[in-house]
Amino acid sequence: CYSAIDLTTLSCNDSATSVTEFARKAVEFYQAYPHIPNVASICIYPAFVETVGVAVDGTPMRITSVAGGFPASQTYLEVKALEVAMAVKTEPTKSTSCSTWAGCLPESTTRRPTRWR
DSSP states (O other): OGGGOEEEOOOTTOOHHHHHHHHHHHHHHHHHOTTSOOOSEEEEOGGGHHHHHHHTTTSOOOEEEEESSTTTOOSOHHHHHHHHHHHHHTOOSEEEEOOOGGGTSOGGGSOOOGGGO
């Protein structure tokens, strides 16, 4: 089941250095244990897709990018759309975005303080 897991780092402290080291360790594990199916992907913030791409170059490892204000999605729809579009341009293997339920429900069913209605 190891191959069904996304190896993820979504820390507020992520940097090019820390994410490169994270990906490098995943590559080392893959190279040391080629008989074990690899993780589904390495999941990172969109700004690090190219960084991880360099670190995993030459391996079959896949890259997932979160987007759309992930994880809370508490930002403007236009910001989410732009972030998703920019993330896709970096060519991750797959991209994950999120949205709030409140944005999908009719206004009368969302729970908001009266002063916001």
